[in-house]
Amino acid sequence: MKNIFFILLFFSATAFTQVNLSKGLKAYYPFTGNANDASGNKNNPSFNNATLTKDRFGNANSAYHFNGINNYIQIPNSPSLNFANQITLAVWVRPTGFYYDICHANSIISKGTADYYPGNYALRYDDALFTDGKGCSGDLLKDSLHLNFRGTGTTQKTYTPYIKKNQWYSVIYTNDGTTARLYVDCELKYTVNFKETFTNKDDLFFGRTNDSFFPFWTNADIDDIRIYDRAVNEKEIVALCKEALKKDTIKPITLTKEIPLEKRNNQLVKQIAVEHDSISVTLYDNGDIDGDSVTLIYNDKIITTHQRLSDKPITFTLKVEPGQSRNELVMYAENLGSIPPNTALMIIYDGKKRYELNISSTKNSNGVVAFTLKE
Structure with a gap:
């Protein structure tokens, strides 16, 4: 009887929201046994001392663990990693510890030297929202119960639930040229007006920043990093963030009577x-x-x-x-x-x-x- 499966690019005279997770994808790191870029843009690492580990599905050697001390991945700067005024950073991350130095940030993705200079982009988790920006006051981290994920354009208000260790999260940051948005596990956590360009001459880092004074070492398992030169739409966000949520698997049915199907x-x-x-x-x-x-x-x-x-x-x-x-x-x-x-x-x-x-x-x-x- 017939052959295979479905899904579609649907065309109509009326515009609608499509799911196309390849459009504008400039770097993609599935971490399948290595840290190479699977987008076709050859943004491969020049340095990697992180350790392969299980991913969120339990597959061995399919994510990387960063020890929060000296593990990181460095990708050389390239034109394909620099954007005009739109961007999406998407990642799956499982925090396994927190950075306790004089600044309490944990850097997942970072491109650009010095914190939030024009043209930089980053994705991290820290206590800056809970402490009203006083996380860099010079005190070591004392409260690890009130950390939030944040992108380059960020709100000033904390949100819940706070981050828990040893739990996988989908984190997606988008900027459409005017508005920055952050989604955690499919839920919109904040929206803020933030006009910026995302172009600089620095290398791209996973697991730390390119700042020796504030390295923001990350203690976490990290997987499926995607970087786009556009803001992905809401349906694409759902397709990205729901991949590891628990799903009911349908089982083959036993038919008590034949279902009439037209010959096509x-x-x-x-x-x-x-x-x-x-x-x-x-x-x-x-x-x-x-x-x-x-x-x-x-x-x-x-x-x-x-x-x-x-x-x-x-x-x-x-x-x-x-x-x-x-x-x-x-x-x-x-x-x-x-x-x-x-x-x-x-x-x-x-x-x-x-x-x-x-x-x-x-x-x-x-x-x-x-x-x-x-x-």
Whole structure:
């Protein structure tokens, strides 16, 4: 019966919000066994003494641990790391300790010497909001219970909940040229007017700053750093920050009677060679949430039906057979929603490796994704 899976870039005469996590991506560090840049811009480290560790999914050698003493990653300055007036910094971080020197900041991402000079950009966590900016008064950190994440443009008011050690957080900072925003675990924590450029001659650092007097060493596990030359939109923020939230995995259903499905053409969207025989697939509506409903078919077997697409993840696991076996995932549109066609954003995890697809299905054709297992 059909072939593969779905997600879509949906075109319409009316503009709408799309999810495209590759657009404007200037540096991407998935930390899959190394610290190389996966964006294609070759922003690879010149120095790295951090230690590979488990990521938020429990995968070994898929994140880096920084010891808060002397671990850091340094990436040479390049034109692709300098931006006009827009930026997004996105990261997954698990604080495992706090910096106790005369300034109490912990630097996750930093580009530019000296704190917040024009053209610099940074993402960190500290007690500056709780102490009304007195974290650099010269006293060592005494209170580690009231730390917040902050970006280059920041509010002056503290927010809750405060950071807890040994917990993974999604932290996303955006600036659209006028307004800076910070999101923690999908929740908007602050909005502040902040007009700035993000261009300087300094190297990019993870785990510390490029300031020997205020190095702001970070004691944490860090993963999936993304740097964009634009402010990602709200749907893209959801796609980034919900990846590790606990999801209900749908299980193949046992049908008591046959579900009548129209015979339609299968349109192959992509064929992917995977390294693991078990892969995770997550599905969202792409664009406006307009009532799209789908049936999913894997190797001619219906695995779920009447699934309404939304900004909430639909997640399931697929077994990929070796050799010449068919491994085809089909998205069958039960309707076209209020804005045709039926569209979806699919995120696939093959171990640590991540794929994003945009797929559509119509009353005449099914979106299909095929998988082969690497030998």
